[in-house]
Amino acid sequence: MLQDQTFLRAPGPTPIPDRVKHAMNQPMIGHRSPSFARLFADTSERLKPIFGTSQPVYTLTASGTAALEAAVTNTVAKGEKVIVVVAGAFGDRFANVCEHNGYNTHRLEIEWGRSVTSEELKSTLKEHQDAKAVLLTYNETSTGVMHPIQQLSQTVHQYSEALVLVDGVSCIGGVPGNMDQWNLDVLVTGSQKAMMLPPGLSFVALSKRAEAKLEEGNPSFYLNIKAYQKQLENSMTPYTPAVSLIQGLQEVSKMMEEETLEHVFDRHQIMKDMTRAGIKALGLPLLTNEEDASPTVTSVRETEQFKPDELRSLLSKQFGLTLAGGQKELKGKIFRIGHMGYCSPADVLTTLSMIEIGLQQLGVDIELGAGVKAAQEVYVKHV
Amino acid sequence: MLQDQTFLRAPGPTPIPDRVKHAMNQPMIGHRSPSFARLFADTSERLKPIFGTSQPVYTLTASGTAALEAAVTNTVAKGEKVIVVVAGAFGDRFANVCEHNGYNTHRLEIEWGRSVTSEELKSTLKEHQDAKAVLLTYNETSTGVMHPIQQLSQTVHQYSEALVLVDGVSCIGGVPGNMDQWNLDVLVTGSQKAMMLPPGLSFVALSKRAEAKLEEGNPSFYLNIKAYQKQLENSMTPYTPAVSLIQGLQEVSKMMEEETLEHVFDRHQIMKDMTRAGIKALGLPLLTNEEDASPTVTSVRETEQFKPDELRSLLSKQFGLTLAGGQKELKGKIFRIGHMGYCSPADVLTTLSMIEIGLQQLGVDIELGAGVKAAQEVYVKHV
DSSP states (O other): OOTTOOEEOSSSSOOOOHHHHHHHTSOOOOTTSHHHHHHHHHHHHHHHHHHTOSSOEEEESBOHHHHHHHHHHHHSOTTOEEEEEESSHHHHHHHHHHHHTTOEEEEEEOOTTSOOOHHHHHHHHHHTTTOSEEEEESEETTTTEEOOHHHHHHHHHHHOOOEEEEEOTTTBTTBOOOTTTTTOSEEEEESSSTTOSOSSOEEEEEOHHHHTTGGGOOOOSTTOHHHHHHHHTTTOOSSOOOHHHHHHHHHHHHHHHHHOHHHHHHHHHHHHHHHHHHHHHTTOOBSSOGGGBOSSEEEEEOBTTBOHHHHHHHHHHHHOEEOEEOOGGGTTTEEEEEOOSSOOHHHHHHHHHHHHHHHHHTTOOOOTTHHHHHHHHHHHHHO | OOTTOOEEOSSSSOOOOHHHHHHHTSOOOOTTSHHHHHHHHHHHHHHHHHHTOSSOEEEESBOHHHHHHHHHHHHSOTTOEEEEEESSHHHHHHHHHHHHTTOEEEEEEOOTTSOOOHHHHHHHHHHTTTOSEEEEESEETTTTEEOOHHHHHHHHHHHOOOEEEEEOTTTBTTBOOOTTTTTOSEEEEESSSTTOSOSSOEEEEEOHHHHTTGGGOOOOSTTOHHHHHHHHTTTOOSSOOOHHHHHHHHHHHHHHHHHOHHHHHHHHHHHHHHHHHHHHHTTOOBSSOGGGBOSSEEEEEOBTTBOHHHHHHHHHHHHOEEOEEOOGGGTTTEEEEEOOSSOOHHHHHHHHHHHHHHHHHTTOOOOTTHHHHHHHHHHHHHO
C-alpha cells in the first residue's frame, strides 16, 4: 500500500476535489458580514437547479438525519399519521425519526433489496386515508435501490392529500432532483454524498404546499424552518453556519455547472452500468434488479466462496480501498461500492481491478481482468 | 487594502491556523471506518482537559445553538421550570430555546453590560424553588461580560437542587472549563470561537448528575444525547459527523497541548488587558467593568464623536479588518473586538493600530499610537 493513498468508495462520505479543498482553505469570514451574505446568496441560488426547484433551498449546519427530522417536524402536526416506506436502513431511520417525534407512524415494510411499487403504495394509501405525509427514500443507501420517485409521488397525489417528503441524501447531485416537476413537497440532501463535500451540511427545500403547512409543525428550535426562511431573505442563516463548507459548496456548484448537470447525471448512470457489468462478469450476485439499481451505490451479495467483510478488510489493508459493508439485516451479507460525487469511470475501473485481486486472494474462482473488461466495454459503448 | 489580506477580529468565527487547514485537507475517511474511530477516540479524549472534566464530551455536528438546545432538552422534563440568566443576546437565545421547547421559563434579566451577582441569583432561586435547572452564559458574546460561573454554580447548588447548565460557546478553549471542580452539570461550546476551528461542530459534556436525568428529557431525534452516549462507546457518532472538522479538531487539540492550556488561558488574559488598556488610553468608553471583562471579546461604546458602525465599515474597506457591531438593544451603540482562539498579542497591537487610524479619519480626537503604546506596556510587563 502506498502511504497516504486512499480510495474512498463508500456510499458517503466521498472524496473531496482539490478545487473544493482550496475553496475551503480561504480565509474564514464572519457569518454576519456582507462577504458571507454574497457567498450564501450565491450558493442558495446554485442549489436550486440541483434540486430542480424554483423554491428556496435551506442550508442546515447538521447532517442528513437532522434534515430528515426537519422535513417532517416542520410540516406535519404532532400525533398525526404518516406513512413511511421502509426498504432499508434509511427508511428505517426516517421511521425512527417519526416515532421519536410522536407521529402515528405506519411503516410500509418492503423487503430489503427491491423498490416499493406504486400498487403497494396505493393500497397503503387507501388503508390510511388520514395520513398527512408519505415519507420516501429516493435512494436507499443501505441496499443500492433507487425508488421510482416520480411515479410514487404521482400515486400519492392521486390517492391522497398527503405531503410527499423525500430523503434524497445519497443521490441528489448525482441524479435529477426534479422537485417541482414531480410535485415533491420536501426534498432533502446532505453534503457528503453526490455533492462532493465533507459531511456537515444538509439541504432542505419545501414546495409551496409544504410551506403552507409550516404553522402546523412542531420543530425543534434549531431545526425550525421558519427561522431559516426569515434569515434567507437577508442571505443569512439564523445560527452560525459551517462557513468553510459553504465556501466549498460554492466551488462544488461551479464544478457541476461546468460539467453540466446533464453530464453529471450521465456520468453516474455510466458508473452504475460499468459497476454492474463488471460484477456480473465476475459471476458475483448483485443485490438489486436492473430496474431498481441505484446510480450512486451498488450492493454485491456474498457467495459461498467469500465473506464480504473479509474482502473489505483485505482491500483496505492492501490498497487503502474503502468499500462499505451491509447494515442491520444485511450485516456481513453484502459489500457496497459507492460510485458517486467526485468519482469517474476511471475510478470504477480501478475499484473493480482491486476487487478482482481481493477475490482471487480469497480463493474465489474468478478470472482476473474479466470484470474490468466488461466495464471497459460499457464505457467504450457509452462515449 | 492588500488583496486577500483579512483580519478577522469578530468574536467568532475566528481565523483558522494553517496547521489546522492542512489537517482538514487530509483525505476524507468513512465515518464507520477504524481510522475514524481512532481519530474520534483521540479527539473525544483530548476535549476533556479543555472542559475540565473526566466525563465524556460529546461532539455534535451542528452549531452552538443546537448544543444549547441539547443541554436543556436532554436533562429537564418538558413543562418544568427553568431559570435563565439573560444579560445579553445569548442569554436571550438560551431563554428562547427554553420557551420554544415548552419550559416554564423564568428570565432573570440583567442589564446588558454587567454580570449577574450571586445575591441576585440567590433571591431568584428562593422565589423559584421548583426550578429544575439554572441556565447560565459563561461569556456573553454580545456584551463582552464574563459571568463568575464558579460562584454562581456554588450559589445554585447551595440554595437548590437545580442543574447548572452553562453556555460556554464563546470562551471554552480560552478560559478554564473546570466543569468537575465547579460542579457544572452541562457545559457546552462551539468550534468556531476559542477552539480555532471553522463553525460546524459543537461539544456537550454532562456531569453524572445530569446523566442521571437523561430519562426525563424530551430531546429531538438528532440531539438525543443517549444516542451519542451509546455510539461513543465505539468511538463513533450516531449520525454522519463533520469528518473534516474533526480532523481539524485533532490538530487544534495538539496545538493547545503544545502551548499548554495554562499558557493559552494566560494569553487570553493578556490580550484582554492589552485591549482594554489600549481603548482606555484612547479615551473611549468600555462597556464593561474590569471585574466583568471577558478574556475573549471587548465591547467599546460609541461617543458623540463617532458611530461604531461607521468605524467598522471604514476599517473593513481600508484594511480588511472585521470588528463586530452591537446586537439587539446594543445595535449601533458599540463595537466589539474579538481576541480569542488563533489570536496573539501581536494581533491585538495590529488591531488597535488600525482602530486608531479609523478613529482619526472619522475626526475623533485621539493621539495616534497612544492605544498601541498602552497595550505594549501591558505586554512588556506581563512577559
